Amino acid sequence: MTKAIVTTGEKSDGHYLKELVKKSKETGMVVNTVIGDTAYSGKENLQYAQAEEFQLISRLNPNISGETSHRKVEFEFSKDAGMYVCPAGHMAIRKARTGKKNQAANQAETYSFDIEKCKVCPMREGCYKEGAKSKTYSIRVKSTEHKEQIRLQETDEFKTLSKKRYKIEAKNSEIKNPHGYKTAKSVGLFGMEIQGAITIFAVNLKRILKLLND
Incomplete structure (x- = not known):
């Protein structure tokens, strides 16, 4: 291990990628590939990986990649109208781009529907919240x-x-359990x-001795 950062429990690991890579390079490491979980696949980290010319093996959050959806009701896109249509067949009445450009968070296309139709729609359960003054459907812009x-x-x-990420988790387990961290x-x-x-010094020393004896 060439660099570690200790933080309080509520901090996101992904925020420290730049510092970890920078400090690892200062030890003489050549960084060609970084493997991590979804916490490391934020937009800023992807831009940093591109700028520093290393490959970031970190799967995108499913909410961004579109691999899964937590919506109870799915809408369909009409290519001819350029609008989304709800399951009841009602088309959006307008759309707008929300969010700021050139920020870490992606912008979104937000589609607005006729709230009066939503109030009496037979399919409103799970789609329209009673008392709401508006009904929108947003799609994150990748x-x-x-x-x-x-x-x-x-x-x-x-x-x-x-598939090699298991080695990282195995090392974490070694630090936390046999070595008491x-x-x-x-x-x-x-x-x-x-x-x-x-702890890291002890674990690294064990690894060095093993490599010397192999």
């Missing part, structure tokens, strides 16, 4: 980076490399940093 990552996810190379030995973040540094 950025260029996300579209490229979706394409990458379908390649054999991505699928092969992503699962339980804090002192109070506070600084204490966990010291405990982490000692």
Whole structure:
């Protein structure tokens, strides 16, 4: 292990990719590929990977890639009208682009429906919330980076490399269980940093000795 960052539990791992890569490079590591979970596939990280010319093997959040949907009711898109149509057959009356350009979060296409029709629609359950003053349906607009990552996810190379992630989880398990990092030995973040540094040193030393004996 070449770099570790200790944070409080509510922090997202993905926010620290840049620092981890930068510090790893300072140790002399050549970074060609980074393998991580979905926490690392944010738009800023994809842009950073492209700028630094390394491959980021991190599957997109299903809400962005469109692999799954939590909506109770699905709408269909009419190519001729350029609008979405609800399951009851009512077409959106207008659309607008929401969100700011060039931000970490993607923009969305928001389609508005005639609320008066929604109030009396026989299929309103699970679609229209009683008392709502408007009814909209939003589709996240995929950025260029996300579209490229979706394409990458379908390649054999991505699928092969992503299967190696178990090695990371195995190392995490080794640190937490046999070496006791699962339980804090002192109070506070600084204490966990010291405990982490000692634990990682011990684990790295074991790995070095094993490689020398192989």
